[in-house]
Amino acid sequence: MQIDLTGLTAIVTGSTGGIGYATAHGLAASGASVVVNGRTQGAVDKAVATLDAAVHDAKVTGVAADLGTPEGCDTLLAAVPQTDILVNNVGIFGPQDFFDTPDSEWQRFFDVNIMSGVRLARAYAPGMVERKWGRILFLASESALNIPADMIHYGFTKTAVMSIARGLAKRLAGTGVNVNSILPGPTLSEGVAEMLRGDAEKTGKTIEEAGVDFVKSHRPSSILQRMATVDEVANMIVYAASREASATTGAALRVDGGVVDTI
Template sequence: MKIDLTGKTALVTGSTAGIGFAIARGLAKAGATTVVNGRDAARTEAAVAKLKGEAIGADVRGIAGDVGTAGGCDAITAALPLVDILVNNAGIFGPRDFFETPDEEWERFFAVNVMSGMRLSRAYLPGMRDKGWGRVLFLSSESGLNIPVEMIHYGVTKTADIALSRGLAKRMAGTGVTVNSILPGPTLSEGVAEMLAGEVEKTGKSIEDVAADFVKAHRSASIIQRAASVEEVANLCVYVASPQASATTGAALRIDGGVVDTIA
């Protein structure tokens, strides 16, 4: 299978590092004009330069803007009025006990993890509908199905992403536009590597081995018994964004290593 996204424009939010950057790289290598996004202008420019170096000849651009605010989303859509592929990847996470999580934290998580994708989808879906083709992806999480007790607020936002994605897929029925959610499990991104850095130093093990130990201890239902790579998550996203995935819509697509114990 050869995925060719030549002539398509893709926006990946929160793509200066981690899964977002890997998705942007995959889309760029498939020929899409790829727009990198981050809150900080300097980091966004650095990510664009890095991506151009890894996807030689690709058309790569950057738009800095905080998608966690209405103003930030408006600025992005003003600078980029139309896209063919929207990847709502930007998100935040972090453990905090339910009884110690104030309203402000719930609102912050909803603003970044849910409202950003809602606002950008509302802005870009009409243009996709008018062209008769488009792809919207929401980066949810296996935590949207398997709510983690240590960060209920995060899990609830990821459940909301799945529901929003399904609803929008139905709203776009028959238009040639697909909307899906992607549910990664434990993934060895830069953020996770940073979280595990102390254990790497302490044990002398590789980051991959330490991440596998973490998965076995904290996500013991994992079938692959290791963390996925950001490239493995990105590969699914690039396929779902492609013409080849035209019959896949309204789906919650798990790339969780089998963490969620279900056959459906």
């Protein structure tokens, strides 16, 4: 199977690094015209330049906008009025005890992780319906089902986007617009690598080996027994965004290494 996205436009939010950047790379390599997004112009320009250098004949542009705000979403919509593929990847995470998490932090996680995708899907879906084809993807997490005790405020946002994706898929039934959520497990993105760096330096292990230790300690149900790479997660996203995924909608597609202990 060869995925060819030539002639399609794809927006990947939060795509200056990590899973988002890997997804933008995969979509661009498959022929899509990709819109990179980040909060700062410098980060966006760097990601666009890196993609241009990495992908032959890449068609990549960028929009700097903080999508955790209505104004940021408006900025993106003004720059890119329509799209065929929307990957709602932007998100924040970080451990914090339930009793130490103030209202403001709950609101910040809600605005970035949930409302960014809600606003953009609400704006872009009608055009997809009119053209009778589209793909909307929400980045959830295995933490949506396996709520981490030290990141309850994060886990709840990922459960919410799973619900939104399922409900929106039903709302758009029969239109040719498919909506799915993607559930990565522990993934060795730049942010996670930085989190592991201290332990790696203390033990003399590589970041990858520290990732294995983290998975075995904090996600013992993992069948993969290591962290996924960002490219492994992006591969699932690119497939779900493709024409080949024509019968896949309303699904929660797991790339969690088997962490969630259910069939």
